[in-house]
Amino acid sequence: MVYVAPPSNDRYEPRSQSSMSNGMKNIISIIIILAAAIALIIGFGISGHVSEASTMDAALIKTLSSQGRYFITVTTLTSAGNIGEDGILSCTFEPDIKLSDIVIQWLKEGVMGLVHEFKEGKDDLSDQDEMFRGRTAVFADQVIVGNASLRLKNVQLADAGTYKCYIITSKGKGNANLEYKTGAFSIPEVNVNYNASSESLRCEAPRWFPQPTVVWASQVDQGANFSEVSNTSFELNSENVTMKVVSVLYNVTINNTYSCMIENNIAKATGDIKVTDSEIKRRSHLQLLNSKASLCVSSFFAITWIFLPLSLYLMPK
Structure with missing residues (x-):
């Protein structure tokens, strides 16, 4: 509260309550006028958009009503x-x-x-x-x-x-x-070639592209390099894209298991053959390379339903 300093030897009193009451009345009047103006603006907004809200598609309202x-x-x-x-x-x-x-x-x-x-x-x-x-x-x-x-x-x-x-x-x-x-990729088939001088193995696969590499391996002679005792050729097929693969391994011995491995940047195929005095066993398999999963999570946000009325009022006509 503010006081006015009185003259010397005179009594002093606070400002009259009547002047303060008049000030408060003025402030209250201004607040009432502003509130009425705001209510009028909202009323115009409601009258302009209620009809739009009533005709909104049910599916859209359902989506907007979701949370999270x-x-x-x-x-x-x-x-x-x-x-x-x-x-x-x-x-x-x-x-x-x-x-x-x-x-x-x-x-x-x-x-x-x-x-x-x-x-x-x-x-x-x-x-x-x-x-x-x-x-x-x-x-x-x-x-x-x-x-x-x-x-x-x-x-x-x-x-x-x-x-x-x-x-x-x-x-x-x-x-x-x-x-x-x-x-192009295919499973190889390995067979035994018999002749008078020595036995050999023939590995053949009908379709490959791009051109693959061919490697021979032996269970008995692990780590051995057979490139000097083998011969590999590639023959273009009729569609002029894929090629037939033929590889021959010489000087093979019995009671041993040999593997013919064909590989490019897409697939790897192996043909195994086991040769004994009494029987021949074969096995083959094919594996695709660089196959991996790709995971993606996409998201969007829904609007909580309590904000729907306000958003309608703020929409331009």
Whole structure:
């Protein structure tokens, strides 16, 4: 409280309460006027947007009514395609029981159109790129359990590249990239060649690309270098891309197991043969190289429902 200094020897008193009351009344009046103005502005906003809120699509309101962070996980597996055969581009996602809400899009880097699209429970190939016409399919009966893998028919060398598996469901959306390699690979067959001078082994594989390396190994002579007693040739096949591989190993001995190993940057194949006095046993297997999973989690945020009315009032007309 402020006091006015009185003259000497005179009594002093505080400022009158009546003047203070008048000041408070003025402040209250201003507050009331401002409150009325704010109420009027809000009233205009409500009248302009209530009709819009009443006609909003039910599905949109449901999405906006959700709370928290939404995401789905999409996983792809880097793989290789065998030229001239069918291949699989692997992609999985979190299952959704609402098949009609699931959208699957396959895209390829450097390609204008889509590789494949599946939505509303069926294929939609209206935007498919010409190079994939009649060559793609998803496993429609497995989409609902989270399988978005793509079957690619008659794999071509040009199909190699970076692909994207893009998924939308009622739970959210996500995507993951896939590196797809193309080449040719086949399992070798090893047989014994008999002649008057010595026995030899012939390893033959019908289709390889790019050109592989061929290495012989022996169970008895581990670590031995057989390059000086073997001969390998490559013969171009009729399509002028893949090649037939033939390798011959000389001076073999009985009661031993030999392995013919063929490898390029895509696959490794081995043909084993065991030769004894009484029998010949064979075994072979093929392994794809550099196959690995790619995991991506994409997310989006939903708006808590209590903010919905305020957002409508602030929307411009």
